[in-house]
Amino acid sequence: MSKSGVFTAITKLLKRLFYLMTGINAASQLQYQSLGEEMPQSTKTAIMIIGGAEDKVHGREILHNFFMRSGSTDAQIAIIPSASREPAVIGERYREIFTEMGAKRIEILDIQDRAQCEDPILQSYAESCTGVFMTGGDQLRLCGLLADTPLMTLIRQRSQRGEITLAGTSAGAAVMGHYMIAGGGSGESPNRSLVDITTGLGIIPELLVDQHFHNRNRMARLMSAIAGHPDCFGIGIDEDTCSLFEGDGLLQVIGKGTVTVIDPKELTHTNLLHIGATDPLSIGNLRIHILVHGDRFNLHERIPIHAQLDNM
Amino acid sequence: MSKSGVFTAITKLLKRLFYLMTGINAASQLQYQSLGEEMPQSTKTAIMIIGGAEDKVHGREILHNFFMRSGSTDAQIAIIPSASREPAVIGERYREIFTEMGAKRIEILDIQDRAQCEDPILQSYAESCTGVFMTGGDQLRLCGLLADTPLMTLIRQRSQRGEITLAGTSAGAAVMGHYMIAGGGSGESPNRSLVDITTGLGIIPELLVDQHFHNRNRMARLMSAIAGHPDCFGIGIDEDTCSLFEGDGLLQVIGKGTVTVIDPKELTHTNLLHIGATDPLSIGNLRIHILVHGDRFNLHERIPIHAQLDNM
16 A cells, blocks of 8 residues: 555544544534535436425526536426416526526427427427526416326436436426415414315425425424324425435525424324314424534434534 | 331332332332422412413412412412503402412502612512512513512522412413513414514513413414524413423422423424524424423423323
């Protein structure tokens, strides 16, 4: 072994010892630093779940991140404005933004009828595009038009294989899990009638997403939802904030607000099955993490990895 | 040992074995059942922290509980309306209620000046009374008038020794911990400026109480408060709901809504010390329990004890 080889081996050994001695947080932090906060490479695809009201005027941090991850100036973007009742207006808004950024090609897939999802021209673009953006509006409308169509199956599979970057904001975020919050209320004790659950598009099935989260005081409704679906993670995303998934089992936070993770793995009790729709819910042992820009959450190990290392 | 002595010893042994075999939940359940849901005996004093807007017209469950725990028809009640800007009106309202229930004596301690707290007549009544009720209003006003006065010291010590039943609703609930939420907001990501913390009356020092809890969407503000005081329990009490303490380390829930316990014992991280007042808070590993009528929480063992036994 050469001198530099010995040096490298010793360095590796010391690093490993350091990991062992300082525990998981330090290890995670190094992992975090190595993945870095720098602008994503244009080839690094992701699934981006945006809490609504993302900045469209100033820094456009989240939208620019989507643009870069879709291929930057090589990006071929599909905008799906079908959640909205004004798809033309909202579609054009995003087209302008991505045009300004310099995308190579942008198409608005203005689907207003499920039959359009079998159109070979739309499917062909969905096969060749590098990024898909689903706008806000009504998540029930979006699912009603797209769920279980050949077009959506294609987009879902391509995003899950990491071939494209798929982003959804507001209603476009709500549809990401297998279960979807279709609507609900606030200002009440957690109860079953506080949240309407239906089926989403199943892009990342184990997530149960809520958006405009702290902005619209939705903690009680997401807790109510999770009490009935303790096999999911509750993911509450604030406005102008994004939960980003690169396919490595890590949720990464970018943007201005917080992402709240409700982990019900240790749930010991709920009275959900024994009470009326408006009776208050009893829920024992929820674990909650509030994450900010730069923080991550490991979905496999169920642990938060904070950007700042000052642990308790 | 007599025959009946042997029988008692065997019964005790079997009970202990049963506890061991069926685990903590069953044991807790038996404990719960033995303490029972029946109306409290008139001699069982408690500290009652009420989330505001308790029923004053129909069942009056919480107020009747206070009346019974203050001695029923032997009750000698002191009403402290000092949180309110209309102490005469609110004082009379409660006087009527407790008079209708049949209390033996009711005095309104209309303290509008700290000097009154040294009045021997007021102190004498505080020494002989069996129940003290603090109304809603402004918790800063209540603390400003009462904190560290001989009268409040007397009431605090008597309630802590279990000599009287002490109840506080809304502002009267907010003052119960060593730290007190003086005000705050909602509809934002958790952040330091979302909550104003000051010093309370320290009746149960380890509690950090918030009231009108889900009704006014105060989860984010209580989480923000707890991030800065991880030595406390966050206790969020809904309207017409009461956290009741009998001095045995158990919190018991009565009423219509929920009591939310935020337990930060396992907190691994917060960025609180490194960010600006309006920057979003990062908080790792909060444990949360939502409790309903009949549920309990063991403050020493930090475990919820649910009224319904159907655990996960």
